[in-house]
Amino acid sequence: MDYLIAKLKKEKENPYEKLWSGDTEIYEMPEDLGGAIPYEADRKLDDDEWFKIENFTNQEYCIDIIKSEFRTPLYPEINKARTSEIEFIFDYSNGVYYFQRILKRNLLVQKRLTLGDNISLDNGERSIVINDLPDALFVVESNILYFKKLENITAIFNGIEIMYKEATxxxxxxxxxxxxxxxxxxxxxxxxxxxxxxxxxxxxxxxxxxxxxxxxxxxxxxxxxxxxxxxxxxxxxxxxxxxxxxxxxxxxxxxxxxxxxxxxxxxxxxxxxxx
Structure with missing residues (x-):
């Protein structure tokens, strides 16, 4: 079972709400994590490479939701009127958290023709574009966070930018x-x-x-x-x-x-x- 959770920008006490749950996989586990390398600020990755941070839950910028067991009752259903406030989403599936930052380009409100078995008109329901690859993924069993671009996840893991070392x-x-x-x-x-x-x-x-x-x-x-x-x-x-x-x-x-x-x-x- 996959569970898709949203983090709301302006909510402080209970910022996480459930968007969706079902048997369809939102993301697939990448096959090229075996060669992941420890983060280096000046390293440019090849297309099939990932950075990694080991022992992630002991890092000061690790967020609380992945430090304890995932429990669906903790997340109430989202109020659809607040979907414009989504800061990032994460999908939990089989012991892996997949994170994606939500930017304006990921939120669509426009008429579209859906080209399925039957062509139908979508009258402009708000939708979220899910990227092919997550911005980061966290594997609970190995306690490792994987990502490709540090700048894409600084809004998810506050303080992780300290790794993006810059001389004062x-x-x-x-x-x-x-x-x-x-x-x-x-x-x-x-x-x-x-x-x-x-x-x-x-x-x-x-x-x-x-x-x-x-x-x-x-x-x-x-x-x-x-x-x-x-x-x-x-x-x-x-x-x-x-x-x-x-x-x-x-x-x-x-x-x-x-x-x-x-x-x-x-x-x-x-x-x-x-x-």
């Missing part, structure tokens, strides 16, 4: 004070945007593991692979004039530049995974 303004200011960085006249800390702040957060952690010789090596490596960056070899200083140049420097610190072994082509890895 103070951390960013400290980073650009490194002796190997000089900002151009028209570029400042205030102009460093979200994606580079995320890269800076990773670069800070990477640099902590380097000794002085390794720092020098990574600067030479960056200059070798990306000579378009302005670099004073004697002083070991990169002058960074814009967001793209900052990105190229940060890619160097993360050692993302490489040469293909056969064709000797120089490339940059937009996404990496440790093996």
């Amino acid at each position: 303004k103070e951390e960013t200011e400290d980073f650009v004070k490194n002796s190997f960085i000089e900002l151009g006249q028209n570029y400042s800390v205030d102009k460093i945007k979200t994606m580079n702040r995320k890269r800076i957060a990773m670069a800070i952690e990477t640099l902590k593991t380097f000794d002085n010789n390794q720092r020098k090596e990574v600067l030479e490596y960056t200059h070798k692979y990306y000579p378009h960056l302005e670099y004073e070899v004697d002083k070991e200083i990169f002058t960074i004039n814009n967001e793209n140049e900052m990105k190229y420097l940060l890619w160097g610190i993360e050692q993302r530049y490489y040469t293909t072994p056969i064709t000797k082509e120089k490339r940059v890895a937009n996404s990496v995974s440790r093996i």
Whole structure:
């Protein structure tokens, strides 16, 4: 039996109400969860990959409904007048919670022709579009949450955005004070945007593991692979004039530049995974 539950935006005391129950599966269990990887902010997934968070119920951003046994009497039937207030839905089926955030594009109110065995006119009943894949799914037995895009589930699991680590303004200011960085006249800390702040957060952690010789090596490596960056070899200083140049420097610190072994082509890895 499948149970489809809605979370209402403005309701605080009892925000969950039942939308539907039946023997028809709303979502299917994906077959490609076996290769799921722990979340990495700068990792781009292939189409058949998922991120995972293990031991999920012990995380501070886990929601209460999945910390205890699912019980249908806890969820009253939804008042149809409140369907426009749905924030997200979840489907519970055989020990798995499937979550989908509900955006305006998922709520339809328009006339449609239903092309079944008999063509019929739908006069504009409100409907919810169910996506082929859930935004996240939680497997009770293994205590693992699976998802593809963290930004799609921040409205479901409040606080999970802490995993989407971004350097603070103070951390960013400290980073650009490194002796190997000089900002151009028209570029400042205030102009460093979200994606580079995320890269800076990773670069800070990477640099902590380097000794002085390794720092020098990574600067030479960056200059070798990306000579378009302005670099004073004697002083070991990169002058960074814009967001793209900052990105190229940060890619160097993360050692993302490489040469293909056969064709000797120089490339940059937009996404990496440790093996």
